[in-house]
Amino acid sequence: xxxxxxxxxxxxxxxxxxxxxxxxxxxxxxxxxxxxxxxxxxxxxxxxxxxxxxxxxxxxxxxxxxxxxxxxxxxxxxxxxxxxxxxxxxxxxxxxxxxxxxxxxxxxxxxxxxxxxxxxxxxxxxxxxxxxxxxxxxxxxxxxxxxxxxxxxxxxxxxxxxxxxxxxxxxxxxxxxxxxxxxxxxxxxxxxxxxxxxxxxxxxxxxxxxxxxxxxxxxxxxxxxxxxxxxxxxxxxxxxxxxxxxxxxxx
Amino acid sequence: xxxxxxxxxxxxxxxxxxxxxxxxxxxxxxxxxxxxxxxxxxxxxxxxxxxxxxxxxxxxxxxxxxxxxxxxxxxxxxxxxxxxxxxxxxxxxxxxxxxxxxxxxxxxxxxxxxxxxxxxxxxxxxxxxxxxxxxxxxxxxxxxxxxxxxxxxxxxxxxxxxxxxxxxxxxxxxxxxxxxxxxxxxxxxxxxxxxxxxxxxxxxxxxxxxxxxxxxxxxxxxxxxxxxxxxxxxxxxxxxxxxxxxxxxxxxxxxxxxxxxxxxxxxxxxxxxxxxxxxxxxxxxxxxxxxxxxxxxxxxxxxxxxxxxxxxxxxxxxxxxxxxxxxxxxxxxxxxxxxxxxxxxxxxxxxxxxxxxxxxxxxxxxxxxxxxxxxxxxxxxxxxxxxxxxxxxxxxxxxxxxxxxxxxx
Numbered sequence: 001x002x003x004x005x006x007x008x009x010x011x012x013x014x015x016x017x018x019x020x021x022x023x024x025x026x027x028x029x030x031x032x033x034x035x036x037x038x039x040x041x042x043x044x045x046x047x048x049x050x051x052x053x054x055x056x057x058x059x060x061x062x063x064x065x066x067x068x069x070x071x072x073x074x075x076x077x078x079x080x081x082x083x084x085x086x087x088x089x090x091x092x093x094x095x096x097x098x099x100x101x102x103x104x105x106x107x108x109x110x111x112x113x114x115x116x117x118x119x120x121x122x123x124x125x126x127x128x129x130x131x132x133x134x135x136x137x138x139x140x141x142x143x144x145x146x147x148x149x150x151x152x153x154x155x156x157x158x159x160x161x162x163x164x165x166x167x168x169x170x171x172x173x174x175x176x177x178x179x180x181x182x183x184x185x186x187x188x189x190x191x192x193x194x195x196x197x198x199x200x201x202x203x204x205x206x207x208x209x210x211x212x213x214x215x216x217x218x219x220x221x222x223x224x225x226x227x228x229x230x231x232x233x234x235x236x237x238x239x240x241x242x243x244x245x246x247x248x249x250x251x
Numbered sequence: 252x253x254x255x256x257x258x259x260x261x262x263x264x265x266x267x268x269x270x271x272x273x274x275x276x277x278x279x280x281x282x283x284x285x286x287x288x289x290x291x292x293x294x295x296x297x298x299x300x301x302x303x304x305x306x307x308x309x310x311x312x313x314x315x316x317x318x319x320x321x322x323x324x325x326x327x328x329x330x331x332x333x334x335x336x337x338x339x340x341x342x343x344x345x346x347x348x349x350x351x352x353x354x355x356x357x358x359x360x361x362x363x364x365x366x367x368x369x370x371x372x373x374x375x376x377x378x379x380x381x382x383x384x385x386x387x388x389x390x391x392x393x394x395x396x397x398x399x400x401x402x403x404x405x406x407x408x409x410x411x412x413x414x415x416x417x418x419x420x421x422x423x424x425x426x427x428x429x430x431x432x433x434x435x436x437x438x439x440x441x442x443x444x445x446x447x448x449x450x451x452x453x454x455x456x457x458x459x460x461x462x463x464x465x466x467x468x469x470x471x472x473x474x475x476x477x478x479x480x481x482x483x484x485x486x487x488x489x490x491x492x493x494x495x496x497x498x499x500x501x502x503x504x505x506x507x508x509x510x511x512x513x514x515x516x517x518x519x520x521x522x523x524x525x526x527x528x529x530x531x532x533x534x535x536x537x538x539x540x541x542x543x544x545x546x547x548x549x550x551x552x553x554x555x556x557x558x559x560x561x562x563x564x565x566x567x568x569x570x571x572x573x574x575x576x577x578x579x580x581x582x583x584x585x586x587x588x589x590x591x592x593x594x595x596x597x598x599x600x601x602x603x604x605x606x607x608x609x610x611x612x613x614x615x616x617x618x619x620x621x622x623x624x625x626x627x628x629x630x631x632x633x634x635x636x637x638x639x640x641x642x643x644x645x646x647x648x649x650x651x652x653x654x655x656x657x658x659x660x
Contacts, residue, residue, distance in 0.1 A: 060575060064576060088619050090619050126574075127531065127532050127572075127574075131531060144276075144620070148276070150318060151276070156529075173575070181276075190278060190659055191379075193617045193618065193619055193620075194572075194575045194617060195619075
């Protein structure tokens with residue numbers, strides 16, 4: 001009985017994090033105010049990234065069919081990395097791209113759109129077409145649930161396309177990599193699997209546009225407003241306090 | 252048992268309420284050998300894939316990791332199942348410690364902590380996907396480029412400027428003068444990442460005092476240096492050397508120079524190079540190790556063993572990615588007789604005094620939080636499982652069919 005009770009306690013404590021996971025999007029203000037260690041964040045999830053839009057995409061299943069996902073687009077104003085946050089099979093992933101990688105995604109999508117409209121996409125040779133438009137670096141975070149993402153990896157991703165049941169999809173294929181979480185014992189090798197994100201033309205258009213510098217600048221500016229606002233207040237008070245009495249008389 | 256489970260539950264619950272970034276993770280692996288020809292008969296076994304030559308006596312590993320982090324403090328805890336008389340038991344793993352960050356550039360850990368900054372392994376093939384036969388595990392690939400010191404009692408990491416770290420960790424030695432803790436059972440290391448080029452690091456590892464041929468106490472240690480080249484796209488190249496500080500001391504014939512506190516065997520002057528090259532859909536792996544100094548089986552007129560021979564070990568592997576889901580894994584290993592002999596605890600050991608070789612071909616199914624492997628493995632000269640006796644070593648070739656599940660959360 002005690003054993004059962006203890007097990008239930010543990011399950012409850014773990015699942016509570018998932019149950020209370022944030023439903024509302026994280027704003028620039030949330031990110032600015034977050035110190036990464038408040039108790040609230042345990043229940044609501046990390047406030048490291050601004051969640052600025054949603055995008056629909058597909059990921060593969062164990063049986064190699066495609067499953068539709070509602071993914072969130074995220075941006076870290078502190079290091080200017082942007083990307084997508086989604087489930088893949090049973091794990092939750094954040095994939096983050098730097099500016100160079102985002103430029104590759106945009107150029108790749110433009111080329112894909114052109115090839116699509118010209119109907120010049122290659123149906124066979126998916127391993128070749130998966131990396132048709134180039135490769136770049138990606139940073140990935142992952143875990144079983146959104147509030148427990150302790151694992152991370154530096155990998156590369158390929159930009160290209162694949163056909164599924166005669167329908168072409170624009171794809172970002174993030175290659176398998178060693179999990180760099182270093183606290184486990186050395187024999188316990190953790191691995192991030194290959195994850196391929198499938199976009200229809202319309203979904204790819206939205207994703208590509210949202211990854212543009214112009215869109216991300218809006219959220220960067222919003223974040224910096226909070227930073228500057230605090231700095232201005234500090235400067236004003238410093239100036240006021242340290243002013244000489246003579247200067248004050250002139251008011 | 253109930254108390255232990257209760258304790259785990261209590262930790263999870265209290266952690267959830269006391270810490271901000273609390274994570275519970277799990278890593279599990281069981282390698283089943285339904286068919287294993289040991290040169291004598293076909294047998295079965297099950298174990299972690301690193302269980303050694305007699306896998307039938309253990310049944311894999313299931314592990315839970317608890318971590319709690321704030322910006323300035325945190326903890327790590329690992330609990331895992333292990334075999335014991337009459338069933339399984341719960342044990343504590345390596346990382347069980349608390350830490351603080353008194354400054355942004357300093358982390359102080361106390362408890363049971365692995366001092367492992369810059370750790371350098373070269374692992375592939377059967378190390379991860381099959382049964383780790385001799386010549387694919389331990390001193391053949393783990394720590395081979397740059398060693399860790401496992402289960403230290405203190406560890407201090409400094410990051411004074413970007414890309415530079417300095418680490419000092421060691422073990423408390425009970426009932427001995429403090430210098431044993433801070434010198435003989437400690438390591439000091441430093442590493443620097445050259446942006447866009449690579450990663451260089453060096454360290455000194457203290458070893459227990461030994462005696463020279465006159466019977467005087469002598470201090471010994473091991474100096475290591477390593478470099479990872481990262482500037483060539485798709486290529487990872489890593490090379491390292493390990494140099495004992497006192498060769499003369501080795502001449503006592505007692506095999507005192509070891510870093511068993513780091514979980515490794517006896518280490519002579521050794522150089523290793525590992526490489527991985529990604530050429531989609533292939534990934535090529537290579538490892539070459541040379542032991543430049545070994546101890547001979549005979550002694551001279553003063554009773555001193557001579558240094559002679561060079562031992563070699565190495566491996567080649569190719570992964571072929573069929574698609575996102577399936578990968579074919581291949582791996583071939585070889586270790587010379589001299590190389591194997593240096594790993595034994597004494598020269599008189601009869602075990603593994605011949606060259607060994609092993610090969611593996613398998614199919615890996617890659618799931619989001621698991622890998623399912625089925626393969627076929629050959630091992631020569633007693634390198635495979637179930638070859639614990641010298642008699643078994645008479646058989647030149649053994650084979651097995653490892654079926655392995657690794658999953659994590």
